[in-house]
Amino acid sequence: MGQQGSVSEPAPSVADVCGALEAGEQMNKSGSLDSEQLKIPDKFQRLALLGHLEVDAEIARGVSLKESLRRGGQLYLTCPAKLDERSRAALWNRSRPVEGFDLFLSHTWMTAGKWKLLSLLLQFGSHKVLFVWVLGVGATAVLTVLRVLPSPWTLHVHLLDCHLSSAVGPWILLASLLTTVFGLLAAPYFPSIRRRSDVCFVDVASIHQADTDLMERGIYGIGGFISISSELRVLWSAPYLSRLWCVFELAAFRTANPSGKITLSPLFVEMIVVMILLMQYFHSSFLWAHWAWRGDDEYRHLSHMIGVLPCFFMMHMLRKAHLLKHELFSKLENFDISEAECSSDFDKSFIRAAIVRWYGSEEAFTEFVRGPLREDLLNKTQCCTFLDYELLLLTPAAASGLTGLCAAARAGPPVQTLAAVAIGSTLGLSIVWVRFCLQLGLFLCDRFARPRWHGIVDYFQTLLLFLVFAAVFFTGSALSIAAHTSSLEASVAFLCFGLLCCSVSERLTSMSWRLWSQ
Numbered sequence: 001m002g003q004q005g006s007v008s009e010p011a012p013s014v015a016d017v018c019g020a021l022e023a024g025e026q027m028n029k030s031g032s033l034d035s036e037q038l039k040i041p042d043k044f045q046r047l048a049l050l051g052h053l054e055v056d057a058e059i060a061r062g063v064s065l066k067e068s069l070r071r072g073g074q075l076y077l078t079c080p081a082k083l084d085e086r087s088r089a090a091l092w093n094r095s096r097p098v099e100g101f102d103l104f105l106s107h108t109w110m111t112a113g114k115w116k117l118l119s120l121l122l123q124f125g126s127h128k129v130l131f132v133w134v135l136g137v138g139a140t141a142v143l144t145v146l147r148v149l150p151s152p153w154t155l156h157v158h159l160l161d162c163h164l165s166s167a168v169g170p171w172i173l174l175a176s177l178l179t180t181v182f183g184l185l186a187a188p189y190f191p192s193i194r195r196r197s198d199v200c201f202v203d204v205a206s207i208h209q210a211d212t213d214l215m216e217r218g219i220y221g222i223g224g225f226i227s228i229s230s231e232l233r234v235l236w237s238a239p240y241l242s243r244l245w246c247v248f249e250l251a252a253f254r255t256a257n258p259s260g261k262i263t264l265s266p267l268f269v270e271m272i273v274v275m276i277l278l279m280q281y282f283h284s285s286f287l288w289a290h291w292a293w294r295g296d297d298e299y300r301h302l303s304h305m306i307g308v309l310p311c312f313f314m315m316h317m318l319r320k321a322h323l324l325k326h327e328l329f330s331k332l333e334n335f336d337i338s339e340a341e342c343s344s345d346f347d348k349s350f351i352r353a354a355i356v357r358w359y360g361s362e363e364a365f366t367e368f369v370r371g372p373l374r375e376d377l378l379n380k381t382q383c384c385t386f387l388d389y390e391l392l393l394l395t396p397a398a399a400s401g402l403t404g405l406c407a408a409a410r411a412g413p414p415v416q417t418l419a420a421v422a423i424g425s426t427l428g429l430s431i432v433w434v435r436f437c438l439q440l441g442l443f444l445c446d447r448f449a450r451p452r453w454h455g456i457v458d459y460f461q462t463l464l465l466f467l468v469f470a471a472v473f474f475t476g477s478a479l480s481i482a483a484h485t486s487s488l489e490a491s492v493a494f495l496c497f498g499l500l501c502c503s504v505s506e507r508l509t510s511m512s513w514r515l516w517s518q
Contacts, residue, residue, distance in 0.1 A: 043220040043350065052354040053256050055224035056217055061095035061206045065103060065124060065198040068094075068205070069188035073117035075202055079109070080209040088209035095205040103200035104229035106249045111237035111267065119235060119270045124198075125187025126392050132183030133176065133395055137402065140175040144406045153292035155407060159417050159485055166411035168292065168403065173284055176399030180277070180392075201225055222249065223354065227256035234377075236266045238324060241331050244342035248351045251365060254373065255358040264377040268324040273389055275321070276438060279314040280396035283307040288403065308470055315445055315469065316462040322449035332374040337362050393438055394431055401430025416488050424484030424491025432498035433476035439505035441469045 041051055068075045080088050107116055143149045151167030158164075192198070206225070207218030222245075226232065232253040240246050253260060286307035337355070342348045352362060359365040405426045408418060444465045451458040476498070483494040 043216060043346070046220055047350050047353060050353065050357050052223035052350075052357075053227045053252060054221075055228055056221040057099075059208070059214060059217055059221065060098055060100075060225060060228070061092075062098040062101050062199040063095045063202055063205045065120070065200045066188045066192070068200065068202050069117070069120060069124070073113075073121070075204055076113040076117040076120070078113070078204065080204055083209075085210050089211070091204050092208045092210070092214075095202070098199050099228070101199055101201045101225065101229040102197050102231065104226055104232050104249070104253070105200055105202055105235060106232055106246060107235040108237065108240050108243045108246055110239040110243065111235075115237070115267045115271065116235050118274065119265060119267050121184055121187060122270045122273060122389075122392075123265060125184060125190075126389060128187040128190050129180055129183035130391055130395075132186070133179045136175050136179035136182075137172060137395075137399055140172050141402055141406050144169065144171060144403075145409050147410065151407075151410070155291055157408070159408065159413060159421060162413050162417055164408065164411040164413055166407040168288075168407040170288065170403075172403045172406065173281075173288065173396075173399045176395055177281055180395060201229060220350065223252040223256070226252045229253065229257070229260075231261040231263060232257075233263045233265055236264055236328060238327060238331075241335055242339065242341055244337075244340040244348060244351050247337060247340050247369075248354065250369070250373065251355050251358060262377060266325065266328055268321045269389075272318060272321050272442070273393065275314055275317055276393050277396060279311055280393075280434075282310055284396050284400035287400065305470075305474070308473060311441075311469065312462065312466040315441060315466050316459060318442070318445040319449045319462060319465075322446045325446070326449060329378070332377065333370060335366060335369040335374075337366050337369075390435070394435055397430045397434040398426075401426035404430075420484045420488045420491045423488070424480055424494050428483070428491060428495040428498050429476060429480035432495060432502060433473075433480065436498060436501045436505050437469065437473045437476065439502065440472060441465075443505065444468060 041049065041054060041056075046052055046054065063075075075091070075094065078091075080091065083091075140149070144151070149169055149171050151169040153168050154165055155168045156163070156165050208214035226249060232249065234240070234250070250262075253262065284307075290306070337352075342351065355362060355365050359368060405418075405422055408421045413421075448461065448465060452461055479494050479497070483490040
């Protein structure tokens with residue numbers, strides 16, 4: 001977590017360390033340390049006795065993960081150094097005494113807290129966001145079909161053999177955006193259905209930030225807290241492996257819990273999710289605004305084309321975000337503990353003495369990180385292709401498609417016509433084909449993340465990727481229009497074609513992840 005000692009000490013020499021170790025062994029044999037000292041060792045005793053994993057149960061304090069995300073996530077947004085003494089002391093009251101931790105959050109303070117907060121909110125609240133979205137958007141769709149909500153615009157469309165005029169409004173798309181934001185912010189306040197314990201170690205609340213003695217005991221007792229943790233969750237950002245305390249937490253957890261769960265949660269994943277959501281909401285909003293202004297779908301392709309233009313800049317940002325993933329793999333593969341930094345000389349000696357004791361030498365630990373630990377972490381890495389995020393990423397397009405379906409339903413077309421719209425447009429285009437395009441876009445931004453050219457010419461590389469993405473998207477849009485305006489059978493055929501493309505894109509995505517992790 002990059003937490004540093006409160007007192008800077010000069011680095012002990014090799015002779016000093018060896019002498020401290022010998023003194024510690026003699027004290028163990030002679031019993032010269034009284035029981036109270038053994039119960040609450042200070043940092044020098046921990047170094048002398050190599051008691052890095054000894055638990056200081058008296059100050060073991062945790063906080064519910066849900067509780068830590070409440071109040072706007074101030075625990076993650078607040079830097080204790082910028083608070084007055086009273087405010088720092090109040091952080092301690094957010095935690096409570098515990099016997100163990102379900103989750104130990106490992107991170108570096110060199111990374112802005114807003115990204116950690118966003119990551120945790122999405123990781124532990126995305127399914128609740130989906131629940132709120134289904135309720136809110138579903139209720140809005142029903143009210144739209146029942147004509148309870150006003151529909152200020154009229155849209156003229158041609159479906160099968162019918163020319164329909166239907167009233168349409170922005171409510172479903174607006175409800176989609178609002179329920180997503182509300183669900184994300186309200187997720188920490190929802191009751192847990194599974195009743196699963198979520199006690200976690202959050203440094204600003206679990207370590208006293210005002211009392212110097214308690215702070216020192218907490219910092220140098222981190223190894224003990226890690227030893228009573230069920231899972232180590234690494235909120236990875238670029239500076240993580242450059243901080244010696246973060247490296248210590250990895251080493252301590254694997255030593256204390258050889259079969260324990262380590263979850264690598266790169267912060268760039270949630271950044272990508274938010275980028276994609278914003279991109280889709282812009283496209284859908286522009287599309288429906290243009291149709292409302294025109295009153296028909298004569299220039300539908302033009303509105304699609306203009307609405308998708310911001311995807312160019314978004315894809316460039318996605319390429320940069322995927323570079324962070326490649327950097328993660330590279331940092332693990334080329335890890336060198338001698339390059340990890342720490343502001344306190346005593347802390348360096350404290351941490352390196354523990355690593356040498358646990359792994360035999362610093363070189364052996366370096367090889368362990370590059371080999372077994374790297375493979376273990378990459379096998380457990382979260383990415384934005386698991387079910388909750390996939391569904392969340394489809395919500396803007398689904399809301400847009402549902403808007404069109406409700407508008408068609410209000411016009412009272414034949415059942416076969418409405419089924420063609422539902423299958424060929426709402427399901428086939430807005431959900432299945434959009435999912436395929438998202439997977440393709442992520443694959444392209446990942447596979448070609450590294451710039452072939454430098455400077456402004458790098459945008460040309462993004463332009464090529466964007467043109468491929470746009471061509472695929474427009475092809476699907478044209479096929480969908482042709483299908484649901486011709487026959488129900490054509491709509492079913494387009495849906496099956498989209499599902500086949502999704503299956504292929506899933507293989508491409510998994511191949512891309514394995515390729516860059518090798």
